[in-house]
Amino acid sequence: MKVYMATDMEGASGITQELMTFADQARYQEGRRALTGDINAAIRGAQAGGATEIFVSDGHGACGGYNVIFEDCAPGAVYGLGSPGLGYLDGCDEDCELAFCVAYHAKAGAFPAVLDHTQSSRNIVDISVNGEVLGELGLTAACCGDLGVPVGLVTGDDAVCAEARELLGDIVTAQVKIARSRTCAHCMAPADARALIEAKAREAVERAAEFQPFVIEGPITMRLQYLRTEMAHGWRRRSDVTMLDARTVEFQAASVLAAMNIYAGYA
Numbered sequence: 228m229k230v231y232m233a234t235d236m237e238g239a240s241g242i243t244q245e246l247m248t249f250a251d252q253a254r255y256q257e258g259r260r261a262l263t264g265d266i267n268a269a270i271r272g273a274q275a276g277g278a279t280e281i282f283v284s285d286g287h288g289a290c291g292g293y294n295v296i297f298e299d300c301a302p303g304a305v306y307g308l309g310s311p312g313l314g315y316l317d318g319c320d321e322d323c324e325l326a327f328c329v330a331y332h333a334k335a336g337a338f339p340a341v342l343d344h345t346q347s348s349r350n351i352v353d354i355s356v357n358g359e360v361l362g363e364l365g366l367t368a369a370c371c372g373d374l375g376v377p378v379g380l381v382t383g384d385d386a387v388c389a390e391a392r393e394l395l396g397d398i399v400t401a402q403v404k405i406a407r408s409r410t411c412a413h414c415m416a417p418a419d420a421r422a423l424i425e426a427k428a429r430e431a432v433e434r435a436a437e438f439q440p441f442v443i444e445g446p447i448t449m450r451l452q453y454l455r456t457e458m459a460h461g462w463r464r465r466s467d468v469t470m471l472d473a474r475t476v477e478f479q480a481a482s483v484l485a486a487m488n489i490y491a492g493y494a
């Protein structure tokens with residue numbers, strides 16, 4: 228079984244502050260260690276459950292999408308590091324039977340939720356598909372769904388785990404911290420968090436046949452609301468994008484995956 232592992236950073240065990248998730252911040256190296264430890268635990272669990280091929284996508288935006296500590300990365304997986312790739316969700320394809328979302332965070336506006344945001348904590352207020360506001364988890368799950376791949380495991384704080392169950396039903400979650408605000412959480416010790424992630428990753432692979440792809444039938448309408456007008460300004464040159472107001476844009480696409488390729492500048 229091939230597993231596609233989407234990773235972010237804000238949901239890694241022990242991370243509660245942007246000091247640990249931005250490359251120019253004092254504690255970013257600690258954040259990298261936390262993320263790498265969680266990913267390695269998910270790999271060990273997936274392998275124990277029977278995964279034969281694992282692709283890890285380093286998806287957090289800092290350092291151009293290269294956040295893991297490569298020398299510490301667990302064997303038996305291939306790592307997609309850096310950006311841009313050849314398209315959104317590069318590395319995920321129809322051969323994958325299962326997807327993981329490791330170190331994910333809740334959507335913008337969730338509370339209490341560690342470092343809640345959607346795609347960009349600096350630029351984006353909300354992203355919606357057909358009028359429904361989705362966070363990064365929902366967008367990732369829908370893109371995987373367009374390829375027929377179900378999400379079976381989500382790791383992060385209690386807020387993203389609840390978001391996962393609400394959106395995707397009875398999938399496996401590994402809750403490594405309980406959010407108290409955007410920048411505070413009650414965190415499991417590293418060894419405890421990794422043991423939990425490993426056990427839950429194994430369970431997700433063992434239960435893979437139970438999970439359904441999250442599919443939003445196309446064509447879809449995507450709406451992006453930016454924080455300020457200059458952040459939306461670049462869209463004005465595109466004739467296929469409608470400016471609803473100076474900081475809100477909307478466009479149609481064949482699928483959520485096609486829309487995310489437009490959002491990310493691949494199409």
Ligand SMILES: [Zn+2]
Nearest residue numbers: 235236237287
């Ligand atoms: Zn991130």
